[in-house]
Amino acid sequence: MRSIDIRSLIDLYLDDELPVELASEFMQAMHEDDDLAQEVAARRKMRDLIHAAYDEDDMTEEQYVRVAQAVRQRALELGYSWRRWQGPQMELPLNQDQPTLLSG
Amino acid sequence: MLAAGDGSALDELYALYAPRIYRYTYRMLNNAADAEDATQETFYRVMRKSRDLRADAAFRTWIFRIARNLCIDRIRQQPLVDLPMDATIGAPEEQTALHITVRQALNELPQEYREPLILCDIEEITANEAAEILNLSVPALKSRLYRGRKALKERLGQAVEEIRREKHRHPKSD
Numbered sequence: 001m002r003s004i005d006i007r008s009l010i011d012l013y014l015d016d017e018l019p020v021e022l023a024s025e026f027m028q029a030m031h032e033d034d035d036l037a038q039e040v041a042a043r044r045k046m047r048d049l050i051h052a053a054y055d056e057d058d059m060t061e062e063q064y065v066r067v068a069q070a071v072r073q074r075a076l077e078l079g080y081s082w083r084r085w086q087g088p089q090m091e092l093p094l095n096q097d098q099p100t101l102l103s104g
Numbered sequence: 105m106l107a108a109g110d111g112s113a114l115d116e117l118y119a120l121y122a123p124r125i126y127r128y129t130y131r132m133l134n135n136a137a138d139a140e141d142a143t144q145e146t147f148y149r150v151m152r153k154s155r156d157l158r159a160d161a162a163f164r165t166w167i168f169r170i171a172r173n174l175c176i177d178r179i180r181q182q183p184l185v186d187l188p189m190d191a192t193i194g195a196p197e198e199q200t201a202l203h204i205t206v207r208q209a210l211n212e213l214p215q216e217y218r219e220p221l222i223l224c225d226i227e228e229i230t231a232n233e234a235a236e237i238l239n240l241s242v243p244a245l246k247s248r249l250y251r252g253r254k255a256l257k258e259r260l261g262q263a264v265e266e267i268r269r270e271k272h273r274h275p276k277s278d
Binding site for chain 1: 130143151202207253
């Protein structure tokens, strides 16, 4: 741990990619090194800032319905059948709890 | 589950992925109308190319790759424009400036840094999946991601300071 630049591990720590023992050592190092703790806090803050800046990109309900209708229409035109590619091994990541607007 | 009916399977795939694909394409293209078109076209291609999906391939990776290719084509035809001014309507002034600054800083990064940042840090897709979507090895993806973060931090550090200085020069604008 001490033989490498501990700052090179900050991204791995924030990405939750450090092995447990190393993460634990890293946290200990943060307690002992204020500069390191500040650097970690600054990088975490930057990530939060990026998230906040991109928070407002959600599809509106109007867009959702409009695109859904176009997709359904195209599926009808193509005579598209999902069964065509429904091999026995194929598992689509469907979630039955999701609401649908295409139905009906 | 698909045997329950084609329409219902399509509904469910759409419900699960359309909002994510839209957000991703919006972040890539910075334009709501383009993102809507790209989302629609992504689903058209899913229908047309569904035979290409290998049984062992992850659907999410596949659909993001389709969306990504559409975005890249679009960016090649028409480079990114400045952010729309309605991007952050309703936010307090300084926050708005900060958000636009962040997005502009990300837009200005080279594409090789921008894409890993959008996928990993904004879409929160794993490095393995992002590498597959971008057709990179995982180490190459991580290298670009870390360099991108560093470049963004440098750009943002200067920009945030400028906003703060501006605020102090014009405190009444709050």
